[in-house]
Amino acid sequence: MRLNKLASVQTAAIESGSLRWKASAHLPTEYGQYRLHAFVDMHSGQEQIALVLGEVSGQARVLTRVHSECLTGDVFGSQRCDCGEQFKRSQQLIQARGNGIILYLRGHEGRGIGISNKVQAYDLQDTGLDTVAANLALGLPVDQRAYDDAASMLQHFEVKSIELLSNNPDKSRALTRLGIMVEAVTPLEIASNPANADYLATKKHRLGHHLSLVP
Template sequence: MSYQFITSAKLPTRHGEFDIHIFENDEGQEHVMLTVGLPVVDQTDIADSLRAPDALLEQQDATLAERPVPLIRIHSECLTGDAFSSLKCDCGPQLNTAMQAIQETGCGAILYLRQEGRGIGLTNKIRAYALQDQGHDTLDANLMLGLPADARIYDMCGAMLAHVGVDAVRLITNNPNKVAYLTEHGIDVVERVPLLVGVNDMNAEYLATKRDRMGHLLDTDFNTSLHLNK
């Protein structure tokens, strides 16, 4: 599946101002990238570099070399957590903490991927919530509905990062699958930055399931929140 850039604008937020970029795939699904300190790679310069590669590529390489390795968060959409402040997950606090950290760092991006409920969609996510209310964990709830434990894909990330000339990242994640995907597709993950925020009595078992059954790299003690290691 291919992805193309559609448009961008300034986005002031309570964390600071971001540039917001919209991408769309072949099926019309939209994904969002918020950036700070990452100018768009000029497509004209790319075309010109084919005609005069040495001088322009050296200039571009020098510019990129002066830029710090950006802080990147790949965040899948979570309406209940991001918009409604649900306590059943840690998604909202993760998003807000990452946005604040990127603003403080001055160079980075949020890749906000439109794949609700680990890719199963909002309706099925709420069906899974109902099963969780009956005592099933987040993984078993998906499987009981005949759905995969995690249906997310990350093939849009390469095109989004290429748009701002990023091929090396400091990745904010507890999920080793994200590190593996970027590495396998030519993105150098120079550092994995752990993130454990928003822990509460309502989501402790959810986090334990991610750690124990889904391989997420989480601290064994949820009583002490490990905040973003900047």
């Protein structure tokens, strides 16, 4: 019975782009009872994750966080960025709303340059370069993230429109170009600390992020 049910669920694999659904399971967290969904990009082999709270299919203005993977911030608790705190805050806001989606985009480490290059960039930042200049000094793009997998996952869940939790206007523009209706963008600003104040200032002044708390 269970195997037959699983087989029938697997036939619902999405066909949008190169992304394919692989499995789903219950995930209890500190901030609510989520459904964990695993996908694989058949072109790149990259695995992607979606956390869904409550009912979202057919819903409009679904509270959504499109979160770029950040090992240092999300796992190690780094204070050099605001990523880990943004992830927790997203969970809290979605729990308060009662439903929502967090798309955890693997392959986005360091705005797409990978963890090893990110550590090299950190080392250059310790000498005085900002996060943009450090990437360029390494001969790397400032930001090479793509959001095709995020759009495919949202289409898989059949949401009508989203309320995006983000300070980055490029993210909402990218999703819109990919056919996602971004009905509203809600800031997800975290107060700075001495270790990330310059980083946040660079995101505001050089990358155009909407950060009202940054001078």
